[in-house]
Amino acid sequence: MASPLVERLRLLRQQLPPAVQLLAVSKGQPAAQIRELYGEGQRSFGENRLQEAQAKQAELQDLPDLDWHFIGRIQANKVRPLLACFSTFHGVDGAALAERISRIALEGGHGPRLYAQVKLLPDPTKTGFDPQELRRLWPQLRTLPALNWLGVMVMPPFGLEAQLLTALFEQACQLGTELGLPGRSMGMSGDWPLAVASGSTLVRIGGGLFGQAQNPDKIPATCD
Numbered sequence: 328m329a330s331p332l333v334e335r336l337r338l339l340r341q342q343l344p345p346a347v348q349l350l351a352v353s354k355g356q357p358a359a360q361i362r363e364l365y366g367e368g369q370r371s372f373g374e375n376r377l378q379e380a381q382a383k384q385a386e387l388q389d390l391p392d393l394d395w396h397f398i399g400r401i402q403a404n405k406v407r408p409l410l411a412c413f414s415t416f417h418g419v420d421g422a423a424l425a426e427r428i429s430r431i432a433l434e435g436g437h438g439p440r441l442y443a444q445v446k447l448l449p450d451p452t453k454t455g456f457d458p459q460e461l462r463r464l465w466p467q468l469r470t471l472p473a474l475n476w477l478g479v480m481v482m483p484p485f486g487l488e489a490q491l492l493t494a495l496f497e498q499a500c501q502l503g504t505e506l507g508l509p510g511r512s513m514g515m516s517g518d519w520p521l522a523v524a525s526g527s528t529l530v531r532i533g534g535g536l537f538g539q540a541q542n543p544d545k546i547p548a549t550c551d
């Protein structure tokens with residue numbers, strides 16, 4: 328009998344259109360869970376902490392074709408080690424960072440795939456390109472050496488209602504089209520059906536795939 332984890336993977340695959348890529352967000356999950364999904368053919372995994380990812384990559388060295396995506400905030404002083412560990416970056420949120428990634432990737436012989444994270448609504452908890460700024464800078468950004476731009480990534484503010492979410496996803500798609508990029512990294516456990524209906528090409532799913540967090544004691548207690 329399949330484990331609950333494998334059951335959830337199969338169900339998600341049945342629900343997702345075949346053209347939409349599933350990124351299994353494995354942050355906070357042990358390597359054994361990644362190995363189990365690998366056994367089912369899942370290859371793309373998302374992490375948001377360098378050290379945690381390095382530890383899992385060391386444990387999973389025998390799996391040759393894992394595809395690691397970095398979905399966290401990219402710190403300028405970590406770009407070099409991040410490039411060594413990850414093929415794809417979903418949180419490229421500014422021009423100076425893109426230039427830095429380009430320079431270090433060129434030196435190191437890397438060819439990272441990038442999503443430009445865009446901020447379409449004010450949200451103090453998230454970073455991202457202002458859409459106007461991205462349009463303005465795009466002629467320079469697109470020609471930076473060693474970078475493979477795939478598309479746009481969006482993380483909506485928490486608690487948006489469905490109509491606003493849909494509008495936001497559609498705006499992200501529109502911006503991607505203007506930039507001439509086909510990739511749309513949109514949709515998480517709580518909102519992926521709306522994101523897919525709006526044109527997502529890659530959903531980033533953590534809780535909805537892995538179930539509850541592995542270390543409930545590490546989740547900050549809520550205040551009453």
Ligand SMILES: *Cc1c(COP(=O)(O)O)cnc(C)c1O
Pocket residue numbers: 352354375398399482515516517531532533534535
């Ligand atoms: C954690 C995270 C996800 C996955 O969120 P879930 O709600 O657990 O599916 C997706 N994208 C980013 C950038 C994340 O940090």
